[in-house]
Amino acid sequence: MDDDRVFKALADGTRRHLLDRLFERDGRTLTELESELDMTRFGVMKHLRVLEDAGLVVARRQGREKLHFLNPVPIRLIHDRWIDKYTERRVSALADLKTELEETA
């Protein structure tokens, strides 16, 4: 259901860069993030909006400031749904191959 939004949000270098900046230091204002990107304030806002809609960034008010936090849960869900499943199969396929080779050896 929400996977599309997450994949779309991640399919952009600037947005991945924003996530990496938040990974380094979380809870930043738009102004702080803007200062690290060669982009207009409006552009950064637009990208943050897409990340927020995908749930990858959560904005929280703290006093007068609006702080942006990285939310790793959607990535974890993608990992559970798309990565675990296929890598597990691959690992077991290799294990099967090993068993087969050893049996015929």
Added chain:
Amino acid sequence: MSTMTAQATQVYSVFIRATPEQVWDAITKPEFTQKYFYGSAVETTAEPGTPWRGWSADRTQQLVDGEVLESDPPRLLRHTWRALYDLETASEPYSRVSWELEQAGEGVTKLTVVHDELEHSPKTAESVAGGWPYVVSGLKSVVETGEGLGV
């Protein structure tokens, strides 16, 4: 993984196809927490001033110690947190965990877990940063399907 210092305020959020009441139960009842919280059983009455404790599956070892600070079922549960499962984290001061539940449409709840006041607990911050994504996604899975993700 990066070697960056873990954050002093950490936010984890997820949409769960369930009512806030169902999610509240999943947070406060040990029969649920055992399925997604690294097998640990939570002990809490969710009343301010009472203990919030996490126990090993066989209940012989206390893994987390805390006290309920604020409770507004099924919207907010806030408690302190000291991880006893590791000597280093156990020697750090208490930090704070807030479970915020918000109805986000019919039968959908937005759960946000905020772990903050970790400024003086860097080892704890590092430890829980690795754990919360797993716990929160596991909680979603348990509430929606009745099954955890497996440990």
